[in-house]
Amino acid sequence: MRWTEDQLRAIETRKKNLLVSAAAGSGKTALLIERIRRIVVEEKTSVDALLVLTFTRSAAAEMKERLSAALMAELEKEDVDSDFVIAQISRLGAASISTLHAFCSRLVRDYFQEGGIDPEFKLGNETELSIMVQEALEDLFEEKYQEIPADGETPFSRLVDMFTGNRDDRELKSLVENFHYFLVTQPDSEAWCARALSYFELDAEGFWQSPWGRELDSLIRTDMEGAYELLESAYALCRDTEGFEKTAAQLQEDFFAVGLAIDALEEGYDDFRNALSGIRFARYSGNKKADAETSDHIKDLRNEAKGIIQGLQKRLNLDLTEALAQLAEMKRPMEDLVGLTRDFQKKYQFKKAEKNLLDFNDLEQSTLRILENPAIAAEVREQYAYVFLDEYQDTNDMQEAIIKRIVRDDNYFMVGDVKQSIYRFRLADPTIFIGKYRAFSQETDALNDLITLSQNFRSCQGVVDGVNTVFEAIMSPALGEIAYDERARLYKGLDNEGPYVKTQVHVIENKTDEDTDPIVGEMPAVEMEARFIAREIQSRVGKPFYDTKTGEERLLQYRDIGVLMRSVAGRGDVYAKIFSELGIPAYFDGGEQYYESMEIGVIMNLLNLIDNHHQDLPLLSVMTSPIGDFDTEECTEIRLFQKEGSYYAAAEKYKDEREDALAAKLKAFYQRLDAWQWDSRVMDIEDFLWKLYLDTGYYHFVGALPGGEQRQNNLRVLLKRAEDYKRSTLRGLFYFIRFIERMKKHKYDLSPPGVLSESENVVRIMTIHKSKGLEFPVVFLSGTGKLFNKRTRNRDILFHKDLGICPDYINLELRAKMPTLAKNICLEKNEMETLSEEMRLLYVAMTRARESLVVVGMVKNLESRLTAWSGPGDLYHLKKAGGLLDWIMQALLRNSAPEIAGEEKRRHLSLPSYDVYFYTAEQSLKHHVSEDTVEELMEEAQAPSEAMWQEVCRRLSYRYPFEGQQELPGKMTVTEVKRLRIQAEALGVPEIPERVALPSFMVADAREITGAEKGTALHFMMQSLPLDKLRAVAADTGALDGLLTEERQRLVTEELLLPELAETIDLEVIRRFFQSELGRRMLAAERVRREVPFNYQYDPRKVLPDWQHADTPLVVQGMIDCCFEENGKWILLDYKTDRYFGEASRKQLIDQYRLQINFYAEALANLTGMPVAERILCLVAMGEQIKVDR
Secondary structure, eight states: OOOOHHHHHHHHOOSSEEEEEEOTTSOHHHHHHHHHHHHHHHSOOOGGGEEEEESOHHHHHHHHHHHHHHHHHHTTSTTSOHHHHHHHHHHGGGSEEEEHHHHHHHHHHHTHHHHTOOTTOEEOOHHHHHHHHHHHHHHHHHHHHHHSOTTOOOHHHHHHHHHOOSSOSHHHHHHHHHHHHHHTTSTTHHHHHHHHHHGGGOOHHHHHHSHHHHHHHHHHHHHHHHHHHHHHHHHHHHHHSTTOHHHHHHHHHHHHHHHHHHHHTTTOHHHHHHHHHTOOOOOOOOOHHHHHHHHHHHHHHHHHHHHHHHHHHHHTOSOHHHHHHHHHHTHHHHHHHHHHHHHHHHHHHHHHHHTTEEOHHHHHHHHHHHHTSHHHHHHHHHHOSEEEESSGGGOOHHHHHHHHTTOOSSOEEEEEOGGGOOOGGGTOOHHHHHHHHHHSBOOTTSSEEEEEEOEESSSOHHHHHHHHHHHHHHOBTTTBSSOOSTTTSOEEOOSOOOSOOOEEEEEEEOOOOTTSOHHHHHSOHHHHHHHHHHHHHHHHTTSEEEETTTTEEEEOOGGGEEEEESOOTTTHHHHHHHHHHTTOOEEOOOGGGGGGSHHHHHHHHHHHHHHOTTOHHHHHHHHTSTTTOOOHHHHHHHHHHOOSSOHHHHHHHHHHHOOSHHHHHHHHHHHHHHHHHHHHHHSOHHHHHHHHHHHHOHHHHHHTSTTHHHHHHHHHHHHHHHHHHHHSSOOSHHHHHHHHHHHHHHTTTOOOOOSSOTTSSOEEEEEHHHHTTOOEEEEEEOOTTSOOOOGGGGOSEEEETTTEEEEEEEETTTTEEEEOHHHHHHHHHHHHHHHHHHHHHHHHHHTTEEEEEEEEEEESOHHHHHHHHTSOOOHHHHHTOOSHHHHHHHHHHTTOTGGGOSTTTTTEEEOSSEEEEEEEHHHHHHTTOOHHHHHHHHHHHHOOOHHHHHHHHHHHOOOOTTGGGSOOOSEEEHHHHHHHHHGGGSOOOOOOOOOOOOOHHHHTSOOOOOHHHHHHHHHHHHHHSOHHHHHHHTTOHHHHHHHHHHHHHHHHHTTSSOHHHHTTOOHHHHHHHHTSHHHHHHHHOSOEEEEEEEEEEEOGGGTOTTOSOTTSOEEEEEEEEEEEEETTEEEEEEEEOOOOOSHHHHHHHHHHHHHHHHHHHHHHHHHHSOOEEEEEEEETTTTEEEEOOO
């Protein structure tokens, strides 16, 4: 492999700590393997002396596999120490190449005495541990409730009063649980809590020196500067437009007042608040007469600035003294919360200890505690000559603290890309990477070295330009958490690529009015977008593109396409359904929809019912399923028998008191439930579940439904979950049901293994998170118009590693609740961090594309979005983005209001690296193809390159070489006989089945008419035309057109042809034929026969020379389109609607039909005793007649 200069530095540099910032597609894994290979082979370093850490087991396994392959390749070289290399290969299985948690597990077992851990511990299953968390909370709360005196209060009771809802204490339990999970990621949670509580005692001076004050200052400045820039832009427009002098003076006053408030920030918070509260926006004085459009634009800019100022005035309505007093009042409840959480942690630890279980957080905390012993830390450091950490951007403070204790001053290799840090929800902290990125020097003589890898070896120039265009405009240290500068931007690394392909953005305006088609108006937005993308896929598949992997041009396949989305919830299954409906094979693993599937729902209801017969909803679900087989009338009859009380009670009463067939059916049903309940107590849950599948026949039932294979796979996955449950310490059906419910709630293991393999020719539908590490020739980034999720605003208390504990202010006596200043600050900080994560998600999505990137998004009001997108594009406006599409369009259209004016630009905007298309909802469903475009596509379809055509034929023409040995039926059509002989030479297009009769409920549904149906309709009309009338008008074009139109309508009126099929008949094609020389010859003939059926005995050896049954003739059945007599001989015509594409295709077409037309000629001659003079293939769609020789 040819390495770049920066890659070589990363591979060869020694005796330094290296941070390698590896951009998407820069080959970091290959580089990492090469560095390790050289350390092992060239420096004779044993793999035992290497510690290589990553974050997933699959990544660790892949690394071992690739390193093994690299070392095996060394054995092919002549000057290698084979014995040493073989020894290293043999040690790879036990080498310290693993996840960080696997390393912690080994270390805790090795030093169990220091950690106070039983070395026989087991790692708890996530779901089992989640159940234990709930049990610990329930036990703790029960104890705390018992401690509350009848006439007094406790710290716990105060918390209950402050943080519980009207019905139960779930909110407080959730608060304790969330706080626990936050604390276990802090290396020293005791110190963190002490520091966080100290913030509640701050005075005014201390506040501004605290994290709260510093963050508030930053947030205020961002908003104020955003307002100032908006007013300045509005003022510039006034100044440059005649007639707006009065408006300019008004705006000058506005931004002067805002500027004074910004200056007041330097004096202090209260001075700023006074200046802020003094800002008043007078009534806008525009001038619509001078220029209405400019006046409206200025007003929009001013209103936006006004909104910023008024928002700040509302949020900062308290002076600092009052705000700090509120926080001081909340210190005691927060101390109580810390104490309650510590009590919970003790209870939870006790429960785990009872079963000798640890969770991942225990592993990390125990490892850190062990490594705090200097002797042990030194021993571990000596063990490893080199330490590697992959995906460094995904570490957290606890993990960083562990690694710091085992690395030396010069042996730590970190590789990652902070622009791809997308796991903050798992408490990954990208600021750790960012801190090192800023601190490490780029000077090569420094002890800590930063190497940036910016060359992208995955994507073509169009994709690289598309990514850079967006992120150079939107990513910064404030938003995205890193500057997208010369070091961070992508540079094309590919040497070979095809023609330049721009990134496409398709914006659909989902706005309806009274003129909108009702079908469009009622269609859900996600379905509309899925249909649009489906048609885009259909327009691309089968078209040539340059594959950079192979260096050759080939046809695009479904497997080359990935459809990515932020979340598949409520979207993925819709896309899969629409794609299937439109004939696009697609792979979607179900994701978060798994537990919502019908088959899992029924089985879980059955399990609930077996565990407890008294549950109405599970009872009705199972009764009305194929398992119970009760119909609606039977269920209604049971309910009417006893209208009061539960449905279970009604069923019991009916079963016990009635003697009819329904009562007998109920008794049999309950007997089965009772038997299953007994089985559940004596069998392993996995065996019991399989017994249920077989006893009920439900497994085979769902297999017969549409998507049956995937449904059965879902049921097998539930068996796999039962296996996981069996390995836990939990037992019994009741706990298994809770086990599954907790998995569902916490979204554990929600993706069942797919039925389709990675090599299947299907479109992949997946989340952006799942796409990380993958690549596709074509990427569709969908759902970009969907709004960001900002649900944290609803929580009573927020926790932040820098800002501490940030609660609402709650005063029970005053019955008051409002966000504290600290919570408002934390909300803004969380929002910025969330937006930064969303921006990095966008980067990951866009960099999955190799050859082509297509972005699709929907908006409610295009006009208003265009106004927002064409604004300044500063930090304030980027913060206010609603979704990913806003960022992309802000990057493309910033400061460009004049450039996007005009109707033409609202349909298609061509930019240097982007093509942007705009559609209404109806246009998106009709797929934006103009008549000119259709004509261009038809011309293109009729004239592909000769080389491409030859390649298509070559690939599609292969057939099993001994098909001729198969037995033939006694009677075959000409087409079937022809296929036997010329299948290897055919065009390779699969035969389209004839249209079958549709059931009445489907007749009204819109359905695309097949090519075969169109051809049949044309043949039928050619057969039905009255020859005498044709002869009379053939020479007069106008009269002939009139006759053809009249005859087509007659066929519809007489119900001989469906109206939709009649509409597909091109009358010009028919007119052209009858006015051609051949058509005139036919009309002049004395005898014309059309649609001539025949049965004819034929020797099979004429088709298959190796046919062994010479004494068995073959009866051939066929239909001759048309023949006419001329000079005592037949002229045979065969109508075809095919087209050809170049000379090679023309020859292929003649060869394809030669056998068939010769069959017709031989049968016609032998059956009539009159020879056939000419065999003519009539390509009616092309207006061409071709004489076919033998």
